[in-house]
Amino acid sequence: MSKVCEICGKHPVAGHNISHSHRVTGRMFRPNIQKITIRDAKGRVRKANVCTSCMKAGKVERA
Template structure:
């Protein structure tokens, strides 16, 4: 499954994890993507990968 939100375009971002002893390792911040049935702008019902931030803010109309 794609890790990109089809509504806002949010995608995985690379960063660093720093431990208490300040050892640094690479990590990835992944958005919480859910596969939802939505109505798009033309009124068609389809499935889309949507982040939970868009769901909570009401940017998506559920079908």
């Protein structure tokens, strides 16, 4: 499944894990993407990949 929100465009970003001894390893910060049924701007019902922060903020009209 795509890891990009279709509403806000949120996507994975890279960062670092930093231990107590300051050893640095790579990591990914991934958004919580869910596939939900929505009603788009034209009134059609379809499936979309949406992050949970957009669902909580009410940016999508659920079908």
